Amino acid sequence: MASKNRRVGFLLGLLPLIIILFIVNRRQRLTEPAADLILINGKIVTVDDRAPAASWLAVRGDRIAALGTEPAGYKRYVGDATKVIELGGALTVPGLIESHGHFTGLGQSKTVLDLTTARSWDDIVAQVAAAVAAAKPGDWIMGRGWHQEKWDRAPEPNIDGLPVHTALSRVSPANPVLLEHASGHSALANAKAMELSKITRATTDPEGGQIVRDAKGEPIGAFIETAQGLLRYEAGHFTPDEAAARTRRLVELAARECLVHGVTTFHDAGAMFGTVEIYKKMAEEGALPVRLYVMLSADSKTLAERAAGYPLVGAVDNHLTVRTIKRLMDGALGAHGAWLLESYADLPPGALNPAGLNTESLEEMRATAAFAIERGFQLSTHAIGDRGNRETLDIYEAAMKAHPDKTDLRWRVEHAQHLAPADIPRFHALGVIPAMQAVHCTSDAPWVLKRLGEKRAGEGAYVWRKLMDAGSIIPNGTDVPVEPIAPMSCFFAAVTRKLKDGSLFYPDQKMTREEALRSYTINGAYAGFEETIKGSLTPGKLADITVLSRDILTCPEDDIPGTEVLYTIVGGKVLYQR
Numbered sequence: 001m002a003s004k005n006r007r008v009g010f011l012l013g014l015l016p017l018i019i020i021l022f023i024v025n026r027r028q029r030l031t032e033p034a035a036d037l038i039l040i041n042g043k044i045v046t047v048d049d050r051a052p053a054a055s056w057l058a059v060r061g062d063r064i065a066a067l068g069t070e071p072a073g074y075k076r077y078v079g080d081a082t083k084v085i086e087l088g089g090a091l092t093v094p095g096l097i098e099s100h101g102h103f104t105g106l107g108q109s110k111t112v113l114d115l116t117t118a119r120s121w122d123d124i125v126a127q128v129a130a131a132v133a134a135a136k137p138g139d140w141i142m143g144r145g146w147h148q149e150k151w152d153r154a155p156e157p158n159i160d161g162l163p164v165h166t167a168l169s170r171v172s173p174a175n176p177v178l179l180e181h182a183s184g185h186s187a188l189a190n191a192k193a194m195e196l197s198k199i200t201r202a203t204t205d206p207e208g209g210q211i212v213r214d215a216k217g218e219p220i221g222a223f224i225e226t227a228q229g230l231l232r233y234e235a236g237h238f239t240p241d242e243a244a245a246r247t248r249r250l251v252e253l254a255a256r257e258c259l260v261h262g263v264t265t266f267h268d269a270g271a272m273f274g275t276v277e278i279y280k281k282m283a284e285e286g287a288l289p290v291r292l293y294v295m296l297s298a299d300s301k302t303l304a305e306r307a308a309g310y311p312l313v314g315a316v317d318n319h320l321t322v323r324t325i326k327r328l329m330d331g332a333l334g335a336h337g338a339w340l341l342e343s344y345a346d347l348p349p350g351a352l353n354p355a356g357l358n359t360e361s362l363e364e365m366r367a368t369a370a371f372a373i374e375r376g377f378q379l380s381t382h383a384i385g386d387r388g389n390r391e392t393l394d395i396y397e398a399a400m401k402a403h404p405d406k407t408d409l410r411w412r413v414e415h416a417q418h419l420a421p422a423d424i425p426r427f428h429a430l431g432v433i434p435a436m437q438a439v440h441c442t443s444d445a446p447w448v449l450k451r452l453g454e455k456r457a458g459e460g461a462y463v464w465r466k467l468m469d470a471g472s473i474i475p476n477g478t479d480v481p482v483e484p485i486a487p488m489s490c491f492f493a494a495v496t497r498k499l500k501d502g503s504l505f506y507p508d509q510k511m512t513r514e515e516a517l518r519s520y521t522i523n524g525a526y527a528g529f530e531e532t533i534k535g536s537l538t539p540g541k542l543a544d545i546t547v548l549s550r551d552i553l554t555c556p557e558d559d560i561p562g563t564e565v566l567y568t569i570v571g572g573k574v575l576y577q578r
Contacts, residue, residue, distance in 0.1 A: 034079025042087030095264030097524030099475035107250030113143030165221030260395030330388035338385030428471035
């Protein structure tokens with residue numbers, strides 16, 4: 001009994017010492033204010049040349065507090081409420097930036113027929129027939145993603161490879177049907193949709209667009225570029241409140257897709273003022289989880305009337321920036337709408353628009369450039385063909401020369417897919433950013449040679465390496481919903497230029513893996529004037545982080561597309577976890 005009492009007394013005597021040691025140890029461990037989140041035991045690639053790698057990262061609030069390589073260094077940031085995530089060696093990179101996409105278009109793509117897997121026009125007609133069977137008479141049937149160059153056989157009958165609406169109209173006599181091309185630059189409609197839109201053989205082509213007609217002058221149901229605007233989809237079907245609710249739903253769907261794919265910032269390449277107001281309201285409500293960098297889609301007259309209060313930079317805790325104007329110089333290469341210096345190689349003699357289409361008048365483009373430079377807006381212009389790009393650069397250069405006091409404009413050309421060799425160095429010389437989408441190269445490659453011929457394709461098609469060697473900074477993206485919002489597929493295209501059949505499309509223009517990572521992080525931040533707050537994992541910057549299941553910088557290249565997102569973190573909050 002005495003022995004037991006002595007042991008108890010001894011332990012009680014040690015208790016104060018244990019408490020003192022615990023307090024001392026805690027003070028030594030917590031030498032910094034506690035972090036809210038710590039990531040440990042990972043391969044952290046910062047994209048910051050001053051400290052390129054780390055094994056742990058601490059977040060306080062919405063900012064990165066510290067990084068380090070010493071194994072136990074993170075412990076001084078651990079507090080009672082700190083969340084610690086064990087990475088298990090997973091690759092951790094700055095939050096991915098989608099530098100060109102269509103945000104509500106991404107959401108809408110989740111609500112319409114997915115035509116991307118159709119192997120023929122017959123497949124599409126069958127999809128529509130099934131949708132009609134489940135719909136009420138009068139309901140619009142919508143779809144997106146068809147591409148005639150990806151079908152295994154030409155439709156019959158057809159005009160220049162585009163189907164005549166007869167079979168489509170037969171399966172949908174009481175339902176208007178509107179099917180967007182994968183590029184968004186042409187559409188197919190059935191007889192009911194054309195009837196509701198009052199389109200007949202007497203309807204004239206709008207400027208910058210074409211109603212495709214048969215030999216008798218009858219519309220076949222195919223509408224190219226601005227002619228799509230003649231199709232009055234659901235005109236008058238929504239009240240303002242219903243339209244706003246629908247847009248909010250599309251935003252929710254788009255945001256979810258972004259987070260699943262590790263995208264923390266999205267450059268929305270063309271939104272109306274009304275849509276921007278919905279973005280702002282949702283951000284203020286805390287209902288916009290990803291950060292949006294928005295380009296206003298409006299002509300110079302509308303901008304003059306409605307642009308008061310813009311540019312808007314870093315609103316609602318850096319969730320919404322609206323400082324860019326988006327215009328379209330031409331159309332898409334796949335739809336023969338890109339504006340070329342020479343005729344398309346695969347159009348027959350006598351084609352209506354043998355060198356593509358100029359979709360906005362040069363006069364209007366000059367007016368927009370003048371407005372942008374005088375009012376402090378960035379200007380982004382869709383230009384795909386070599387003439388479209390040249391005309392855009394000429395307008396930019398003239399505006400810059402007229403305002404030599406305006407510097408660091410970072411005006412952009414969206415896509416820059418086909419360039420004349422003489423225009424490649426002009427991008428860097430003018431400080432113009434070629435905002436390109438690597439996945440377009442490998443997706444388009446099977447038919448690019450048909451459109452351009454081998455000489456023109458080799459000189460100027462998707463020439464990332466030539467542009468970078470000339471000094472250009474290239475941000476990357478997918479142009480979703482033109483392509484799926486799949487950064488790993490885009491990364492794979494950038495570093496391999498490999499097609500589905502295993503062949504390589506002008507592989508001398510590849511990016512290195514490090515360059516491709518920069519194109520999806522710091523280059524995207526630079527293209528949005530945001531390189532001081534995002535794009536690298538640097539103390540003081542926003543804690544936007546993507547964790548990947550594979551090391552895309554070292555793994556076998558064919559494993560890259562299958563890489564999954566383990567965590568998407570925005571402002572220090574884990575918003576997606578696989």
